[in-house]
Amino acid sequence: MSPAEETAKILRQLGVNSGGGMPCCSPIDGSRIGSVTEASPVEVGAACAAAQAAFLAWRAVPAPRRGELVRLLGEELRSAKEPLARLVTLEAGKIVSEGLGEVQEMIDICDYAVGLSRQLYGLVIASERPEHRMIEQWHPLGLVAVISAFNFPVAVWAWNAALALVCGDPVIWKPSEKTPLTAAAVMALVGRALARFGDAPHALLQLLQGGRAVGAALADDPRIKLVSATGSTRMGRELGPLVAARFGRTLLELGGNNAMIVAPSADLALAERAILFSAAGTAGQRCTSLRRLIVHDSIADALVSRLRALIAKIPVGDPRDSVTLVGPLIDADAYDAMARACPDVERVDAVDGGHYVRPALVEVSAQAGIMLEETFAPILYVLRYSTFDQAIALNNDVKQGLSSSIFTNDLREAERFLSAAGSDCGIANVNIGPSGAEIGGAFGGEKETGGGRESGSDSWRAYMRRSTNTINYGSTLPLAQGVKFDLDA
Ligand code: UN1
Numbered sequence: 001m002s003p004a005e006e007t008a009k010i011l012r013q014l015g016v017n018s019g020g021g022m023p024c025c026s027p028i029d030g031s032r033i034g035s036v037t038e039a040s041p042v043e044v045g046a047a048c049a050a051a052q053a054a055f056l057a058w059r060a061v062p063a064p065r066r067g068e069l070v071r072l073l074g075e076e077l078r079s080a081k082e083p084l085a086r087l088v089t090l091e092a093g094k095i096v097s098e099g100l101g102e103v104q105e106m107i108d109i110c111d112y113a114v115g116l117s118r119q120l121y122g123l124v125i126a127s128e129r130p131e132h133r134m135i136e137q138w139h140p141l142g143l144v145a146v147i148s149a150f151n152f153p154v155a156v157w158a159w160n161a162a163l164a165l166v167c168g169d170p171v172i173w174k175p176s177e178k179t180p181l182t183a184a185a186v187m188a189l190v191g192r193a194l195a196r197f198g199d200a201p202h203a204l205l206q207l208l209q210g211g212r213a214v215g216a217a218l219a220d221d222p223r224i225k226l227v228s229a230t231g232s233t234r235m236g237r238e239l240g241p242l243v244a245a246r247f248g249r250t251l252l253e254l255g256g257n258n259a260m261i262v263a264p265s266a267d268l269a270l271a272e273r274a275i276l277f278s279a280a281g282t283a284g285q286r287c288t289s290l291r292r293l294i295v296h297d298s299i300a301d302a303l304v305s306r307l308r309a310l311i312a313k314i315p316v317g318d319p320r321d322s323v324t325l326v327g328p329l330i331d332a333d334a335y336d337a338m339a340r341a342c343p344d345v346e347r348v349d350a351v352d353g354g355h356y357v358r359p360a361l362v363e364v365s366a367q368a369g370i371m372l373e374e375t376f377a378p379i380l381y382v383l384r385y386s387t388f389d390q391a392i393a394l395n396n397d398v399k400q401g402l403s404s405s406i407f408t409n410d411l412r413e414a415e416r417f418l419s420a421a422g423s424d425c426g427i428a429n430v431n432i433g434p435s436g437a438e439i440g441g442a443f444g445g446e447k448e449t450g451g452g453r454e455s456g457s458d459s460w461r462a463y464m465r466r467s468t469n470t471i472n473y474g475s476t477l478p479l480a481q482g483v484k485f486d487l488d489a
Contacts, residue, residue, distance in 0.1 A: 020037030028319065033091065081107070143170055216239075228452070250450075367397060
């Protein structure tokens with residue numbers, strides 16, 4: 001079956017109505033697999049107005065009941081896991097197991113959010129005043145806009161939407177214009193969950209297709225309290241100030257330039273597997289992909305020649321084929337970016353019309369030039385180090401700060417890497433690669449990665465507003481800090 005035929009079949013099966021002037025192509029062979037309608041500025045405004053009305057109703061629904069909607073969504077995702085994953089493969093080019101993994105990540109965050117819906121805890125704080133009590137409550141924040149990227153076309157929406165929903169917030173989603181159909185398919189599943197839930201307000205979860213103009217309109221609308229955006233640092237640099245100018249909140253997940261240190265004591269068999277998955281997996285198109293390998297001098301020659309041999313054997317090809325480990329780049333622009341960064345890029349003839357490349361390994365003597373940028377393609381730069389301090393300095397000496405890892409069996413090195421003087425990234429791992437995080441931890445990074453945290457841990461707080469309350473249950477009015485303000489009347 002051609003990508004277009006199979007896409008049409010899945011969309012029918014999931015009950016998705018699409019069509020419009022915005023074409024959508026499969027990276028597998030570049031063929032057109034569907035189209036959607038771009039939202040106009042008027043529609044963006046109308047969506048915000050409808051979501052605002054939904055907010056007033058949804059914030060009054062008890063959080064555990066809000067969790068029930070997320071539980072139902074998790075059920076719909078479980079039952080549609082295969083077709084949705086297949087659509088991810090057709091539209092984003094992920095291999096079969098990564099397509100399934102992406103939907104699993106959605107299911108996982110739903111489960112997580114259901115539990116969270118009974119745990120949106122505040123604090124009880126000791127007051128300095130007699131017969132006073134202080135508490136902290138977390139209230140729904142308001143409208144959340146989710147701007148997501150092509151490389152995780154559905155999971156990143158789920159990270160945000162599952163938490164936003166239990167926190168009491170409506171969500172407006174602008175997916176990447178490269179992956180609009182998977183988004184439409186998710187909305188069909190959302191529709192089923194809403195129907196089973198019964199009495200959720202209209203416009204609680206909306207989808208607006210389109211490009212930059214739609215994203216900018218959302219960023220500009222004061223009714224949107226949080227803009228959660230995943231994409232390039234360039235995108236974040238444009239979007240951040242728009243939202244900041246109206247004192248809105250942003251949750252930014254921007255570029256990464258992730259490194260792995262391989263120390264002399266490393267278990268090299270494990271390290272090799274981790275390097276292959278994190279550098280070549282998803283065709284190097286994860287924000288957590290491994291881009292810089294920092295290897296100790298004493299093991300570098302052997303490791304590099306082993307990696308070259310392994311990379312030569314990686315099955316690159318049609319992502320629908322069960323043996324394939326590396327599928328296509330998303331489009332011609334992605335290929336051009338890789339070719340600019342790596343002029344001797346090796347094209348693989350897999351499927352006509354697609355952009356297939358063999359992952360590249362490039363040895364460099366210093367960290368400079370193009371390797372300081374995030375090229376969204378499978379290029380692994382290899383640097384050598386002699387002292388551990390130098391390795392940590394190299395890890396940190398880029399503008400991005402998303403993910404990092406170390407392979408070592410030396411406890412001191414591992415702990416130093418994780419310490420305050422170690423990796424400066426939002427994610428730092430020991431004896432696993434920098435990519436493929438679970439949903440239970442907070443996900444995000446520092447510096448030009450944008451500072452946002454989504455998914456697990458206490459990331460839910462970004463979707464709520466904090467209210468600090470002081471309650472006086474006594475019959476006097478002592479002032480804080482011992483201030484006296486008594487009028488003798
Ligand atoms: C992304 O590439 O935008 O940690 C998200 C990972 C995935 C998420 C990546 N769980 O690689």
